[in-house]
Amino acid sequence: MTEEIRIGVFVCHCGVNIGGYVDVPSVVEYAERLPDVAYAEPNLYTCSSDGLQKIQEAIEKHGLNRVVVASCTPRTHEPLFQSACEEAGLNRYLFEMANIRDQCSWVHMREPEKATQKAKDLVRMAVAKARLLVPEEEPEIDVLPKGLVIGGGVSGLTAALSLMDQGFKVHLVEREGRLGGTLLKLDKLFPSNVKASEVIDPLVERVEESNDVTVHLDSKVSDVKGFIGNFDVVVDTPGGPEKLNVGTIIVATGAGYLSPEGLYGYGRVEGVVTQLELEQTFKEVGGLEGVETLVMIQCVGSRNEERAYCSRVCCTEAMKNAIRLLEKDPRRDVYILYRDLQTYGIEFSAMEFDAKKRGARLVMYDKDRPPEVTGEEKGPLVRVYSPLLDEELTIEADMVVLAAPIVPNVDNEALSRHLKVPLNSDGFFMEAHVKLRPVDFATDGVYVCGTAHSPKEVGESVYQAKAAASRAGIPMARGSLKAAAITSVVDEDRCCGCGTCIEMCPYNAITKNERGLAQVEPAVCKGCGVCGASCPEGAITMRHFTDEQLEAQGLAAIGEA
């Protein structure tokens, strides 16, 4: 049965984003004359509710069975248009998009005529592909109502408890022999000065008492297979490897602190410690005896060529400890040598003022002329040039406290490989979208929170953990979800079983079947196309991006529509 192809083309002005440079009416006119195009219209904003309604009306009125929208990027808008088509009774894969904004009007703003011609070319290509589109189905997959949380610090514990309170079973994997993470080392937390133990102990207790959270101590994730809803995870435990089957995974592995060997006399000069070590002293003995003059140095080994990022918490940490020291003994001299104070927001700003009010001496230094610390008989000697005073200060200190940066965990790389999620250039886990998907990974069913993602303070880690638990809870609460239809398909008659695709697949979606031929697990396949491109026999093609469709699109590009 051959059905008559009736394509509708909707060309978006996007306000002036497209309409200001591309002659939209002439693109519409051009589209109307393309083969199998039954209808074309311009829209001010095709993505507005009004624009979507117009698509739906046109589908009905003109009997459209393919829809092309020429507008912005499919990255943000394709799902929206697809849903509109679906609501009007059209399979969502009978939709094609031409990007005439990001790839046309925006880059050719100074050449409106050529931009208009290119927009026509792009529309012609999209129509050529649309003529060959076929409906695709999205398989429904079940989601196990069981989560895996990797990391037993404050983030991991919070995430695990939230999943439990949402009604799910949880496996919690912790590398160390004890739950609690970094908070076990800290004394008091800013801005409220609550004891770290008062924060972490109740979380640990609740997790340990719970029947819904299974804790695996001294354990590590060593293998992950499967996909959202149904991950097969191997955890190396002291009792040997254990297999877990979970629906979602939250990464909450935290971060470490750099040991600043060789910087500002650390490890060489007596009396030079890190903020973390000062914190531990507070925790163990409650205060500092015999320290009259104390110098804190910020941005140690960070915000430089080697480590560009700021560790976010150190400035407020310095304020907290300065306040504490001056509270105990106001006659002390506490210096904070800084580059830019990162005491953001209402509460941290207030701490900055409090520290200043109590007499903390804030001295700005220049990145290109950092302080120097030398070991003298009486203790460390600090020299710092202050651009504000235009003079070098010499401070005979009893103690120097270095703000060492928060650094990514060394095992991030192995874990990122197991989970097939990316790290950023600093080595922290990288989210799916920096603005709108801060705790999701691009890989479905895997989420991130806490300092595994980037340096942050405890309050921020806690709400991020809650956020990750919300995101992970969504598919588990629904119980099932639709997998993507754009997956690869193996032509078994042509497959020679060489296994190249299995090697190449970044998602481990391909295995050999009992006849030694390639077999794709559609729920795991992301439709990236690597297997298709690398198959020496040309046996693999992608749904919705078939060779035939792409050829037609390519030929249309060079005018052979």
Added chain:
Amino acid sequence: MMDKPVLVIGGGVAGIQAALDLADRGLNVHLVEKSPSIGGVMAQLDKTFPTMDCSICILAPKMIECSRHPNITIHTLSQVKEVTGRQGDFDVKVLKEPRYVDESRCTGCGLCSEKCPTRVSDGWQKGLTERKAIYVMFPQAVPLVAKIDSEHCLYFQKGVCQVCSRVCPAGAIDYTQQPEEISLNVSSIIVATGIQELDPSYIGEYGYGRFKDVVTSLEFERLVCASGPTGGHLDRPSDGRHADRIAFVQCVGSRSHKNGYPYCSSVCCMYATKEAVLIKEHDPGSEVTIFYMDLKVYGQGFQQFVDRAKLHWGVEYVRGRPGEIRRNPITGDLVVWYEDTITGDVYEKTVDLVVLCTTLIARPENKELADVLGLKLDEWGFFKSRDPVRGHIETDVPGVFVCGCCHGPRDIPESVAEASAGAAYAAEVSRRCTP
């Protein structure tokens, strides 16, 4: 038994994210928004760093998802007036102001605005242009429905005109609409009412309000936006001349005990850097200077973005708070007087446009809402969390949560993550309180 719905107050990016998280998991949500459209402040921004994604372009799909989601009911022009009961069982009264346009009929075609004879300053465009007395808030508004501004409409003021009603092809104009009270019963409440920028007129030495070419950063976002009053051309508001010498002043009204607010607004250093890069992208020959006190680069990728602004784009950063901005009456140019605190010298710099990065302050309506909900405000009028470490999203009232800028300035990813966190809390309440 069916789970009770959740109430989300505020339809900015935080409220939208909280609503979507809850709706996606199967809970019903009432999203209450005071203005005629959801979208909030993020809808007014031009681009977002570091990807330089167009702000409305990444937000609009979420706004539309809200409007199309079977589990979300959007109440625009609405405010929460009364709340009784407790966690798991809140009775809520919402007052919906009349739109004078039937939402179910209006298609947002814009014919009414085209024919309306009355021009009014356009608040959404920060007063930089005009709109009509019947208007759609912005082209991507959700719902895409017109509203009559009865304070300026000739029919409401003088009993004449009615041209909108004659031209409307959908017969959607309804001058007789009355305020409507909506009663809801919800299990929990998420407050996400956002933030606003300080009006810096009182800082006389910067000349805002006296000099047209001194603008706030939110005004700048509209000025540089393709859907803004100048179509994205950076023209001086005073005489329309292209502005290619621009100065940004940080901490206007902020970090000052004497003349404003003591706190840091968290986001200004980075949005100023983004705005500076935008200017350079439009016109690489522009001279852009950022006057700052401490550069806040505390977030992921921030320092790298600043490095790129400096090294690749040639944005100049000067450490110092300008003392005064004057206007040269002959050229119309602005002259910024400042002390470079690194060199200790006093300089002047002639520019076309000055952008004041003003304090982000609490919305004054917080007071009334706090009373209705039984919440506490901090001394600056922001909602107070239960505990800044353990209960950042919780309040002293069980079942009422806060997220986004309504409890202090924060950036978009933080607001979005907090919104998801709020949704997690609400989902937990729902499970606990459903028999």
